[in-house]
Amino acid sequence: MVKFFAEYGYTLRVNEKSDIYSFGVVILELVTGKPPLDPEYGEKDLVKWVYSTLDQKGQDEVIDPTLDTEYREEMRQVLSIGLFCTTSLPITRPSMRRVVKMLKEVTAPVLPKSLSGKLSPYFQEEASDTDHQGSLV
Amino acid sequence: MNNLVGNIPEQLVSGLRSIVQIELYENALSGALPRAAFSNLTNLERFDASTNELSGTIPDELCRLKKLGSLNLFANKLEGTLPESIVNSENLYELKLFNNSLTGSLPSGLGRNSKLQSFDVSFNRFSGEVPARLCGGGALEELILIYNSFSGTIPESLGECKSLRRVRLRNNNLSGVVPEGLWGLPHLYLLELVENSLSGSISNGISGARNLSILLISGNNFSGSIPEEIGELANLGEFIASNNSLTGRIPTSVGGLSQLDRLVLRDNQLSGEIPAGVGGWKKLNELDLANNRLYGSIPKELLDLSGLNYLDLSSNRLSGVIPTELQNLKLNLLNLSNNQFSGEIPPLYANENYRKSFLGNPGLCSSLSGVCPSVDENEDKSRKYEWIFRFIFVLAGIVLIVGVSWFYYKFRDFKKMKKGFHISKWRSFHKLGFSEFEVVKFLSEDNVIGSGASGKVYKVALSNGEVVAVKKLFGAPNMVHGSVDSEKDGFEVEVETLGKIRHKNIVRLWCCCNSRDSKLLVYEYMPNGSLADLLHSSKKGLLDWPTRYKIAIDAAEGLSYLHHDCVPPIVHRDVKSSNILLDDEFGAKVADFGVAKIVKGANQGAESMSVIAGSYGYIAPGTTLNLYYVFIYMHI
Numbered sequence: 001m002v003k004f005f006a007e008y009g010y011t012l013r014v015n016e017k018s019d020i021y022s023f024g025v026v027i028l029e030l031v032t033g034k035p036p037l038d039p040e041y042g043e044k045d046l047v048k049w050v051y052s053t054l055d056q057k058g059q060d061e062v063i064d065p066t067l068d069t070e071y072r073e074e075m076r077q078v079l080s081i082g083l084f085c086t087t088s089l090p091i092t093r094p095s096m097r098r099v100v101k102m103l104k105e106v107t108a109p110v111l112p113k114s115l116s117g118k119l120s121p122y123f124q125e126e127a128s129d130t131d132h133q134g135s136l137v
Numbered sequence: 138m139n140n141l142v143g144n145i146p147e148q149l150v151s152g153l154r155s156i157v158q159i160e161l162y163e164n165a166l167s168g169a170l171p172r173a174a175f176s177n178l179t180n181l182e183r184f185d186a187s188t189n190e191l192s193g194t195i196p197d198e199l200c201r202l203k204k205l206g207s208l209n210l211f212a213n214k215l216e217g218t219l220p221e222s223i224v225n226s227e228n229l230y231e232l233k234l235f236n237n238s239l240t241g242s243l244p245s246g247l248g249r250n251s252k253l254q255s256f257d258v259s260f261n262r263f264s265g266e267v268p269a270r271l272c273g274g275g276a277l278e279e280l281i282l283i284y285n286s287f288s289g290t291i292p293e294s295l296g297e298c299k300s301l302r303r304v305r306l307r308n309n310n311l312s313g314v315v316p317e318g319l320w321g322l323p324h325l326y327l328l329e330l331v332e333n334s335l336s337g338s339i340s341n342g343i344s345g346a347r348n349l350s351i352l353l354i355s356g357n358n359f360s361g362s363i364p365e366e367i368g369e370l371a372n373l374g375e376f377i378a379s380n381n382s383l384t385g386r387i388p389t390s391v392g393g394l395s396q397l398d399r400l401v402l403r404d405n406q407l408s409g410e411i412p413a414g415v416g417g418w419k420k421l422n423e424l425d426l427a428n429n430r431l432y433g434s435i436p437k438e439l440l441d442l443s444g445l446n447y448l449d450l451s452s453n454r455l456s457g458v459i460p461t462e463l464q465n466l467k468l469n470l471l472n473l474s475n476n477q478f479s480g481e482i483p484p485l486y487a488n489e490n491y492r493k494s495f496l497g498n499p500g501l502c503s504s505l506s507g508v509c510p511s512v513d514e515n516e517d518k519s520r521k522y523e524w525i526f527r528f529i530f531v532l533a534g535i536v537l538i539v540g541v542s543w544f545y546y547k548f549r550d551f552k553k554m555k556k557g558f559h560i561s562k563w564r565s566f567h568k569l570g571f572s573e574f575e576v577v578k579f580l581s582e583d584n585v586i587g588s589g590a591s592g593k594v595y596k597v598a599l600s601n602g603e604v605v606a607v608k609k610l611f612g613a614p615n616m617v618h619g620s621v622d623s624e625k626d627g628f629e630v631e632v633e634t635l636g637k638i639r640h641k642n643i644v645r646l647w648c649c650c651n652s653r654d655s656k657l658l659v660y661e662y663m664p665n666g667s668l669a670d671l672l673h674s675s676k677k678g679l680l681d682w683p684t685r686y687k688i689a690i691d692a693a694e695g696l697s698y699l700h701h702d703c704v705p706p707i708v709h710r711d712v713k714s715s716n717i718l719l720d721d722e723f724g725a726k727v728a729d730f731g732v733a734k735i736v737k738g739a740n741q742g743a744e745s746m747s748v749i750a751g752s753y754g755y756i757a758p759g760t761t762l763n764l765y766y767v768f769i770y771m772h773i
Binding site: 026067100 | 668669672673677678680681682683685686688689690692693694696697699700701706708709710711712713714717753754755756
């Protein structure tokens with residue numbers, strides 16, 4: 001309940017940020033090949049399943065096993081964008097424009113090694129995204 | 138969205154001495170903001186009271202706060218000026234005050250002391266000059282001043298502001314020459330100078346604006362020619378420079394702009410020919426060169442642009458024969474009037490619907506009345522042909538009567554059933570070459586390809602070979618008045634929203650039909666169905682990683698367009714894999730705006746947020762919690 005009230009002030013805004021969350025779910029579907037809701041997850045949905053599986057078993061258990069391993073590194077990066085979009089605080093989710101930019105940068109092979117190590121639920125440095133209000137005009 | 142009403146109590150605010158962030162947005166808070174109380178909040182970094190009904194002025198005490206970084210007061214009823222004291226705030230990076238009734242000049246030193254990134258004071262009544270130091274911190278990315286009364290010139294310093302991404306200055310009273318550097322900023326994505334009194338020419342330094350995607354400069358006094366360098370802007374999607382005094386030729390380099398979607402140069406003094414080599418305009422949707430001094434013929438390459446929807450070349454000096462290939466284009470608007478075209482009108486267009494498209498071309502001839510000039514040939518010749526015309530008219534009359542009778546006989550029952558059917562006035566897509574009757578005929582259960590909460594979707598192959606997807610919204614003839622209204626809203630929302638949008642990653646809406654008991658939306662057909670159907674079925678193997686990756690980018694670009702490039706912005710509200718459709722090459726497009734709402738300004742703000750939309754599994758946790766809360770509440 002504490003968490004509920006802590007989030008209350010942020011979350012009741014049906015705006016661009018809810019689209020971004022939903023889009024994050026679509027990204028997770030593409031990476032995992034799994035539907036958003038499935039009896040397999042028990043009480044959870046896909047987002048919670050991804051988070052808990054990442055915690056307990058690591059990335060390779062999350063990524064769709066039918067996909068060619070040649071693209072593993074790209075998939076990991078796209079996965080992290082999906083996680084970034086589905087963070088629980090709307091304020092920390094990236095804007096759609098930023099999502100496009102990040103997705104396009106995935107093909108660029110140069111990426112700091114630190115990112116490909118243990119995956120954090122969302123990039124801390126991205127949390128400063130100044131576009132969080134999404135200009136209305 | 139908490140439905141808080143009333144004032145913000147002075148005591149409440151003053152007690153929060155160590156608070157860093159206050160969020161009160163989207164409520165129905167009214168009255169003035171507290172004043173003295175703000176002086177105590179020395180740790181406040183972010184204050185957001187946007188989208189309320191706050192009135193009065195912006196408190197000086199709030200603007201004096203040393204640590205204040207982000208101030209959002211947009212969409213309220215605030216009056217008065219922006220306090221001078223905000224200039225001293227060293228941490229200010231975001232200031233959004235749009236949609237209020239603020240007046241006076243902006244403090245001239247604004248931006249001098251802080252790294253301002255995002256500045257938006259649109260839709261107010263600000264006047265005076267644009268502050269010269271807005272980009273003093275070198276970090277300004279968004280400068281949005283649209284719909285105010287700013288005057289004077291655009292500060293020279295903005296031409297050196299390399300961080301700028303979005304510059305929107307439309308509908309002010311700005312004059313003088315645009316700073317040379319502003320044309321060529323390396324990160325600039327959108328430059329909007331529409332409806333001012335700006336002069337000078339488009340600088341050839343524009344080649345430096347490598348990221349420029351939208352260039353809107355119509356309704357000014359720009360003169361000179363369009364620089365050849367504009368052809369170097371590989372990302373240019375929209376170039377709209379209508380209603381200026383541009384002269385010279387349209388540079389040939391423009392033909393190479395492969396991302397170009399809209400090119401509108403109407404109402405200028407451009408001369409020369411339409412450049413050849415426009416075959417590179419693969420994404421071109423709208424070409425409007427009307428009311429210039431262009432001559433020569435229609436280039437052949439133009440007729441291969443399959444995405445072209447709007448073609449207006451009227452009021453020029455174009456000549457030659459109108460190519461028959463023009464019929465291959467799926468045009469919603471065609472205007473070739475007031476030129477010097479000659480020869481025959483292509484057969485498909487030689488009918489009354491297109492009469493206005495060809496008016497004022499003395500050399501054009503067809504059976505259309507009014508298009509042909511009334512040539513005063515000698516009487517003899519006229520008399521000679523008189524009986525032929527008479528015969529043709531009689532024959533045509535007979536054919537018409539027979540045709541109508543046959544039609545009546547054939548569709549008698551059908552008409553009885555679908556009485557009152559008519560195309561809504563919203564937009565005419567007659568070029569598609571099918572009628573609502575033809576569409577309705579194919580709406581059988583065999584053709585159903587999908588079914589959603591708002592209606593069924595049919596695949597319809599039309600007699601002209603075209604395939605379209607028809608969404609039939611569930612009718613509700615016996616419902617009570619209120620429900621009928623809300624159903625109507627759903628329809629209107631989707632039509633209004635989608636009808637105006639043209640983007641490569643958004644499903645095209647061809648037309649809509651409306652009748653007493655059913656509503657039809659005719660979309661482009663997406664042969665590969667939805668992402669959900671493919672990804673969560675046995676056909677999953679079709680989607681290898683490069684395809685999935687491209688789908689992600691396509692869909693993201695579609696949504697980004699809705700969020701950032703539509704005015705007003707559009708929130709889709711039902712993003713999910715079954716609403717992402719795939720064309721024959723697995724290119725993805727976003728569909729189904731059934732629950733999309735346009736993010737509106739202050740007054741409608743609360744109303745437009747009052748319905749939670751979306752699909753389970755895709756709703757952000759906060760929203761779900763709210764439903765959960767309602768659920769518990771109901772069971773207590």
